Amino acid sequence: MLKFINRESEIWQLKNLLGAPPTSVLFVYGPKSSGKSTLMMKIASMYPGEAIYYDFRARSPTELYNVLTVPRPGPATRLKEYLRRRFGRVNIREGIEVSPSKLKAMSLGKLDPFAPLIRALRGYKRPVLVLDEIQNLKHSGLDRNELSQLFNFLVTITKRLHIAHVIVVTSDCLFVDEIVKAAELEETAQYLFVGDLPKKSVLDWMAEEGMDPAKAKKVYDTLGGRPYDLWVVVQHFRAAGDIDILDSMIRRKASRVRFLLKSAGAAEARLVKKLARGSVSLADVNTRVLGWAVENEVAFFDPVNGEVYAISRAMQNALKKI
Numbered sequence: 001m002l003k004f005i006n007r008e009s010e011i012w013q014l015k016n017l018l019g020a021p022p023t024s025v026l027f028v029y030g031p032k033s034s035g036k037s038t039l040m041m042k043i044a045s046m047y048p049g050e051a052i053y054y055d056f057r058a059r060s061p062t063e064l065y066n067v068l069t070v071p072r073p074g075p076a077t078r079l080k081e082y083l084r085r086r087f088g089r090v091n092i093r094e095g096i097e098v099s100p101s102k103l104k105a106m107s108l109g110k111l112d113p114f115a116p117l118i119r120a121l122r123g124y125k126r127p128v129l130v131l132d133e134i135q136n137l138k139h140s141g142l143d144r145n146e147l148s149q150l151f152n153f154l155v156t157i158t159k160r161l162h163i164a165h166v167i168v169v170t171s172d173c174l175f176v177d178e179i180v181k182a183a184e185l186e187e188t189a190q191y192l193f194v195g196d197l198p199k200k201s202v203l204d205w206m207a208e209e210g211m212d213p214a215k216a217k218k219v220y221d222t223l224g225g226r227p228y229d230l231w232v233v234v235q236h237f238r239a240a241g242d243i244d245i246l247d248s249m250i251r252r253k254a255s256r257v258r259f260l261l262k263s264a265g266a267a268e269a270r271l272v273k274k275l276a277r278g279s280v281s282l283a284d285v286n287t288r289v290l291g292w293a294v295e296n297e298v299a300f301f302d303p304v305n306g307e308v309y310a311i312s313r314a315m316q317n318a319l320k321k322i
Helices: 008-019 036-046 075-087 100-107 115-122 134-139 144-160 173-182 199-208 213-223 227-240 245-262 266-277 287-295 313-320
Strands: 025-029 051-055 069-071 096-098 128-132 165-170 189-193 299-302 307-310
Touching: 008 036, 008 165, 008 189, 025 036, 025 144, 025 173, 036 051, 036 128, 036 165, 069 100, 096 100, 096 115, 115 144, 134 144, 134 165, 134 173, 144 165, 144 173, 165 173, 173 287, 173 299, 199 213, 199 227, 213 227, 213 245, 213 313, 227 245, 245 266, 245 313, 266 287, 266 307, 266 313, 287 299, 307 313
Parallel strands: 025 165, 025 189, 051 128, 069 096, 128 165
Antiparallel strands: 299 307
């Protein structure tokens, strides 16, 4: 299991937001494998109300009406789940429960796909919806208009009705940026960036694993604070007692990008060269090329600062070798 490194600042901000009445949709964004999902599961388990957690990596709805819903179970199952939440202190739901008859009416277009959800949410205790890796919905069969309807519903239950918090989690900010503009959500959204762990946290973690300061510094200089990359090194260190895996990690990333560039153009190669040196202003990147870099997990786009940079320090070090 990936180690949870204390993110005091992010937890403080999320607690403050969830402790106030819902007024906007919060986008939690950051590069892939930066620890967003781990952080959100931590927040959901700590939340005193009811968290409704959607992981769209494992969930692939094909119709608008079942993006946020699950069939309401029978009385016996409901009682069992109530007792589990009441005495087991498990407060995470898998979806907004709607009766099978209403789900059928929604599927046939006889009932608004969102109206029953509002009534259900009013019956929950301080609900918060967490929509993790929401960019996977672009592969679900929903069209752009349906996605706009979904986001407008999220605005309705936060800004207008104040009945639920909504946290949208993503590593693909191009997708979110397009939807925010399409649904005209610019004035109804807040953003929280979850990026690399700070240097001290990384060095402390490596010290806990038994690394001497020189090895810990080399790990940080090579990988930065990306939790997943660090976890790979820790696993190797526990097994072999060394950090030789660092070189092979960089070589593999460099090899993958070289392969990608074989079927790309001169514009992609120029972007890779720029990313090796540091961040690039969005104004200096062609939209098509940016899409290529983001889709292939070479670069990360920060919509708040309008910058593009290598998805991790390990990737930047790999790009320097190309």
